[in-house]
Amino acid sequence: MRIDPKQALRELDARVARSEQDEADGFSRRGFLGSMFGGAAALGLVSGSALEASPLGTPALPVLADGMASPDDERYWDLVASQFMLRKGLAYMNTGTRGPSPRPVHMAQVDSLVGINTDYSGYSRSIYTADRRNEMREKMAAFLGAKTNEIGYALNTSDGMVAGTFGPILKPGDEIVYTNHDHSGGAYPVLHRAIRDNLEVGVIDLRPMTFHPPASPQVILDAFESTITSRTKLLSFCHVNYGDGCVLPVKEICAMARSRGILTIVDGAQPPGMMKLDMHDLGCDMYAGPFHKWMMASMQTGFFYVREDAQDRVENLFTTAPADNRSMYGTEISDARKETLATAAAYESRGSHNIPARVSMDAAIDFHNSISPEAIEARDRYMAQKVHRSLRAMDGVEVMTSDSPESGCALVAFKIAGVPTRDLNNIMWDRYNIYIRNVTHLEIDWDVNRVSLHIMVPGEHVDRFLGAVEEVAKEAKA
Numbered sequence: 001m002r003i004d005p006k007q008a009l010r011e012l013d014a015r016v017a018r019s020e021q022d023e024a025d026g027f028s029r030r031g032f033l034g035s036m037f038g039g040a041a042a043l044g045l046v047s048g049s050a051l052e053a054s055p056l057g058t059p060a061l062p063v064l065a066d067g068m069a070s071p072d073d074e075r076y077w078d079l080v081a082s083q084f085m086l087r088k089g090l091a092y093m094n095t096g097t098r099g100p101s102p103r104p105v106h107m108a109q110v111d112s113l114v115g116i117n118t119d120y121s122g123y124s125r126s127i128y129t130a131d132r133r134n135e136m137r138e139k140m141a142a143f144l145g146a147k148t149n150e151i152g153y154a155l156n157t158s159d160g161m162v163a164g165t166f167g168p169i170l171k172p173g174d175e176i177v178y179t180n181h182d183h184s185g186g187a188y189p190v191l192h193r194a195i196r197d198n199l200e201v202g203v204i205d206l207r208p209m210t211f212h213p214p215a216s217p218q219v220i221l222d223a224f225e226s227t228i229t230s231r232t233k234l235l236s237f238c239h240v241n242y243g244d245g246c247v248l249p250v251k252e253i254c255a256m257a258r259s260r261g262i263l264t265i266v267d268g269a270q271p272p273g274m275m276k277l278d279m280h281d282l283g284c285d286m287y288a289g290p291f292h293k294w295m296m297a298s299m300q301t302g303f304f305y306v307r308e309d310a311q312d313r314v315e316n317l318f319t320t321a322p323a324d325n326r327s328m329y330g331t332e333i334s335d336a337r338k339e340t341l342a343t344a345a346a347y348e349s350r351g352s353h354n355i356p357a358r359v360s361m362d363a364a365i366d367f368h369n370s371i372s373p374e375a376i377e378a379r380d381r382y383m384a385q386k387v388h389r390s391l392r393a394m395d396g397v398e399v400m401t402s403d404s405p406e407s408g409c410a411l412v413a414f415k416i417a418g419v420p421t422r423d424l425n426n427i428m429w430d431r432y433n434i435y436i437r438n439v440t441h442l443e444i445d446w447d448v449n450r451v452s453l454h455i456m457v458p459g460e461h462v463d464r465f466l467g468a469v470e471e472v473a474k475e476a477k478a
């Protein structure tokens with residue numbers, strides 16, 4: 001399907017304005033404090049004072065004899081959940097938007113801030129040294145299954161999507177293809193670049209309900225293959241669609257694109273921290289991901305991956321780095337700096353960076369490794385399976401997410417018949433002290449509620465959520 005990017009831009013603007021309005025209306029109408037002291041608290045659903053945070057002394061995670069917790073070991077996962085500082089009683093089920101930091105990650109960020117504000121020079125000379133910075137980058141690359149020279153820091157997913165959509169060398173008449181289930185963070189750069197550079201735009205139409213959930217990954221691959229043309233030069237799509245939690249067959253899509261000389265930029269907003277990742281195995285040219293969602297580091301953290309042998313096809317448009325290896329004073333830059341500029345780190349070169357935020361990324365990797373990314377993925381999927389099974393069995397509840405391991409993950413999209421999605425967010429918040437969201441794209445007839453199941457959610461909160469949905473669905477039917 002070919003589209004007019006200017007018209008698509010107007011529709012995207014309307015969608016984004018509506019979802020900002022949803023957010024503002026939903027919570028300001030009641031007010032944050034109102035919801036804490038009225039609603040759930042009044043119904044006795046909040047244990048203890050609503051303002052009471054978790055105790056300062058977070059219990060340490062036990063080292064397990066066999067190395068990995070099983071996904072249904074509720075005692076272990078309760079301990080993991082106790083590492084978070086969430087307001088007592090709050091069931092936090094929106095990691096897909098923002099993942100709160102567990103205490104060790106929060107404290108690493110605070111320590112760094114204290115170091116900077118008390119003795120910046122001492123902090124840079126003895127703690128945040130060049131060696132430490134190199135180690136951090138190496139650790140991040142290893143965690144993501146990339147080489148160190150393929151990873152740059154980014155502010156968030158959208159930042160990487162902008163770099164990866166504007167960077168590829170394209171000429172007027174070339175085509176970019178994306179999907180109509182993409183997030184605005186990936187869709188805006190596609191449309192803006194197409195308008196600026198006179199590019200064609202193709203859209204993979206994921207509107208039909210046969211995609212929600214898809215019968216198999218092949219169904220999605222077919223939709224991609226039938227949309228691209230000989231003019232397609234860049235393919236932009238999500239690893240996991242944020243509206244329905246569908247995991248796309250990235251590896252197969254990228255292999256197909258590569259065989260046709262098409263560059264791929266993957267919007268990886270959801271998988272990092274939820275799924276074990278291996279950039280090389282995925283085979284994409286570029287991948288943009290956040291650390292502020294399922295990785296649970298500070299806000300404004302993320303990464304931008306560019307495969308080593310794709311780097312010469314992706315220009316660095318936003319650089320403050322010297323073009324000719326000369327500093328602003330005309331002197332030759334150091335060999336170390338030259339080496340850095342010849343890697344994906346060059347894409348991040350935008351002046352001073354937020355050190356405490358980067359330190360929190362490093363601590364977030366340590367936190368994930370201390371539990372094990374595989375164990376986290378298994379636990380998240382275990383909770384999602386339970387939610388799937390239970391919601392499907394409820395009268396008046398429809399689930400749009402796949403429960404197969406290839407196409408499903410820890411985001412579950414659903415709808416209760418007769419309950420507007422925005423209203424359900426508010427009911428969950430007011431009555432049950434549960435934070436979920438809606439994803440509403442009217443221009444593609446998409447309107448669902450969505451829960452994120454990550455390790456700050458103890459089993460008891462999953463049960464509370466399921467009980468709440470059942471109650472609301474019954475009331476709606478009565």
Ligand SMILES: Cc1ncc(COP(=O)(O)O)c(C=O)c1O
Binds near residue numbers: 097185238290
């Ligand atoms: C699929 C997808 N892409 C992009 C974004 C934007 O992410 P960020 O805030 O990291 O830029 C989101 C945020 O929820 C998302 O779900």
